[in-house]
Amino acid sequence: MKYCKQCLTTDLRPNASFEDGVCIACNYSGSLHEDNVSLKLTILQDKIQKSRQKQRNKNAYDCIVGVSGGKDSTRQAHWVRDRLGLRPLLVCCAYPPKQMSEIGANNLTNLIEMGFDVIAATPAPQTAAQLALESFKQFGNVCKSTEMSLFSTVPRLAIELGVNTIFWGENPALQVGDAAVEGFDEFDGNNLRRLNTLTAGGTDWLKEAVKAPYLAEHYLYPDEIEFEKKKINIFYLGPAWDDWSNDDNSIYASLQGLTLRPGEELETGDLSNASMLDEEFTNINMMLKYYKFGFGRATDTVNEKIRSGRMTRDEAIRVVEKYDGLCSDRIIRSFSAYVGITETEFWNIANPWVNDDIFTIREGERPIRKFTVGTDYES
Numbered sequence: 511m512k513y514c515k516q517c518l519t520t521d522l523r524p525n526a527s528f529e530d531g532v533c534i535a536c537n538y539s540g541s542l543h544e545d546n547v548s549l550k551l552t553i554l555q556d557k558i559q560k561s562r563q564k565q566r567n568k569n570a571y572d573c574i575v576g577v578s579g580g581k582d583s584t585r586q587a588h589w590v591r592d593r594l595g596l597r598p599l600l601v602c603c604a605y606p607p608k609q610m611s612e613i614g615a616n617n618l619t620n621l622i623e624m625g626f627d628v629i630a631a632t633p634a635p636q637t638a639a640q641l642a643l644e645s646f647k648q649f650g651n652v653c654k655s656t657e658m659s660l661f662s663t664v665p666r667l668a669i670e671l672g673v674n675t676i677f678w679g680e681n682p683a684l685q686v687g688d689a690a691v692e693g694f695d696e697f698d699g700n701n702l703r704r705l706n707t708l709t710a711g712g713t714d715w716l717k718e719a720v721k722a723p724y725l726a727e728h729y730l731y732p733d734e735i736e737f738e739k740k741k742i743n744i745f746y747l748g749p750a751w752d753d754w755s756n757d758d759n760s761i762y763a764s765l766q767g768l769t770l771r772p773g774e775e776l777e778t779g780d781l782s783n784a785s786m787l788d789e790e791f792t793n794i795n796m797m798l799k800y801y802k803f804g805f806g807r808a809t810d811t812v813n814e815k816i817r818s819g820r821m822t823r824d825e826a827i828r829v830v831e832k833y834d835g836l837c838s839d840r841i842i843r844s845f846s847a848y849v850g851i852t853e854t855e856f857w858n859i860a861n862p863w864v865n866d867d868i869f870t871i872r873e874g875e876r877p878i879r880k881f882t883v884g885t886d887y888e889s
């Protein structure tokens with residue numbers, strides 16, 4: 511396992527691409543200049559204009575914004591309405607009631623109360639639980655089917671409603687270094703369909719796991735022909751986000767150990783205590799990702815800080831050593847109950863997915879790390 515020379519990304523990341531020992535995300539951030547953000551906003555507005563001209567249904571909404579019950583949704587919706595001056599329809603693929611948290615439900619309610627039109631589509635609960643277990647068994651990923659429905663619902667509804675401009679927040683190619691989704695430029699989200707979580711393993715497993723074909727529809731990303739027919743364009747807002755710093759600042763503050771809600775970061779492994787508010791099972795996935803690839807969410811968080819010069823690599827190593835891969839037994843018990851397995855069964859399903867080059871696997875228990883964070887490791 512090799513680390514990026516600048517941040518703590520490892521070459522085990524799916525679709526990782528290193529140039530002279532430096533990852534794609536670090537290479538990109540090296541080419542960023544603060545003063546071109548307003549220029550980027552102009553470029554984005556121009557692209558939106560062109561995209562909207564192709565929309566046939568002129569009386570409908572200007573665009574669709576994909577939202578969740580998470581903390582970023584409110585900012586994205588406001589930004590599109592107030593900064594870009596558009597009429598957005600918010601589309602939310604909500605979690606089934608057993609999975610959705612109280613905070614998530616409140617945040618979604620809040621968005622509606624703010625005066626936005628929101629369409630929420632919720633997958634059938636039993637199918638959702640069954641596919642979550644199937645995702646876990648077949649891919650070692652408890653959220654694969656959930657993510658498929660999250661990403662697919664927005665374009666599916668866009669096509670159905672005849673609204674052709676879609677916004678997402680951050681570009682995953684630049685944010686986490688998934689080279690497969692790199693588009694024509696940094697705003698272009700039309701390659702989102704190549705996201706590892708959507709492509710890996712195809713879709714046959716899904717269709718086979720459900721009782722009737724229609725139950726799989728909710729999870730399938732529309733194909734390119736449908737995109738072409740309806741002139742659908744997906745844009746990332748991230749590169750033009752010049753006023754995103756408030757949030758960054760609060761995350762940074764918590765990383766400095768100042769405002770952490772006691773205990774919670776040790777429970778979830780989430781340093782900001784502010785992401786994944788709408789449900790808890792994603793925390794399991796962050797832990798599984800760590801066991802597969804040698805890095806987890808703490809690494810992703812500190813990498814951004816390193817790239818923006820707000821944390822040194824050495825400081826980041828100390829944070830990652832302590833927090834990466836954390837996820838409490840309580841959350842694992844909760845997921846196990848949701849999908850109808852025992853905790854022992856949970857670890858039995860998880861263990862074959864653990865990379866035994868970098869972790870020691872133990873029967874029915876959590877794996878133990880062999881490597882030192884930030885140092886290339888050979889087993």
Ligand SMILES: [Zn+2]
Nearest residue numbers: 514517533536
């Ligand atoms: Zn890097």
